[in-house]
Amino acid sequence: MHRRTLLSAIAATSLLAVTTGCQADSSAAAKDGTTAVTLALDWTPNTNHTGIYVAQAKGWFKDAGIDLKIVPYGSTAPETLLANHKADFGISYQEGVTTARAAGADITSVYAVTQKTNVTIAVRANRTDIHSPKDLDGKTYAGFGAPYEKPLLQKVIQNAGGKGDFKQITLNTSAYAALYADKADFAMPMPTWEGLEAELSGKPLKSFQLSDYGFPAIYSTLVASSDQFLKKNPAVAKKFVAALYKGYRYAADHPDQAADLLISQNKSVLTNTELVKKSEALLAKEYYEAADGTLGTQSAERWQAFTDFEYRAGLLVDADGKKLTKAPDTSTFFTNDYLPAAK
DSSP: OOGGGTSSOOSGGGOOOOOTTOOOOTTEEOTTSOEEEEEEOSSSSOGGGHHHHHHHHHTHHHHTTEEEEEEOOOSSOHHHHHHTTSOSEEEEOHHHHHHHHHTTOOOEEEEESOSSOOOEEEEETTOTTOSSGGGGTTOEEEEOOOTTHHHHHHHHHHHTTSOOOOEEEEOSSOHHHHHHTTSOSEEOOOTTTHHHHHHHTTOOEEEEEGGGGTOOOOOOSEEEEOHHHHHHOHHHHHHHHHHHHHHHHHHHHOHHHHHHHHHHTOTTTOOOHHHHHHHHHHIIIIISBOTTSOBBOOOHHHHHHHHHHHHHTTOOBOTTSOBOSSOOOGGGTBOOTTSOOOO
């Protein structure tokens, strides 16, 4: 699974010209009377997307009067497609929405796929010299080039009692492969994919949770839309999110069957069925549901805490590329209004 969902920079702060190959006619009427809706993926299909494919396979979008077109990931980030109104919904992540929204882009998160931060700091399992992030001082980090990786790691290392001094290289391979090839000492892989892949490959990792060292929780995978689409099509948006919710509810309750449905629709991509099934089981056990058992919900506290961190680190800029002089109010960055009412 690609790390764009959390750990790569996007161009949303200076919105790119959108490629003409991906067009979305928002809320267009399909021939059979359903409403055509587009959803842009953030990478090749993977277990973060399971609820979408479950709902599609079960006919729940169609039952809601929606003809869903899943737009494959291309050269343009979903955040850019959404902000330019070339897609109705898209897979994003908290840093991507925060950066884009701070720069004035029209993008709003409507559903949190993962409730638990889906990234850890990891080292080889056999590193007996590293017991805590404090021990990462002076070591080499293999990253993805996102601006906020360094300040994030510095904060975690300092909170663990270290100085936060380390070297950086950019990954050109998987995180665990780089660690086992001695190209780096630590990385930030996704435990629901790369962590499991490492284990299955006989190259296990030892991980440290960011939240154990005072770093705010992050919504690693989100479904976002634009204010323009939501305001023009509130009924369609509610039906879409309800079907999406139903798909992820099924995935949370029936991970093995959900994995089969995901694989059946993406056989050419998801060839490692054992990895997919283990990933789905872990997501269902620890990531899809909030502490109260709800799905999809987002909190103002979590949005503000991460945005405040980004602001203090000097990572947020306006539409002209100038650093913000005050932390933005994140109350408009997300909404729970389109989630099905609790029963």
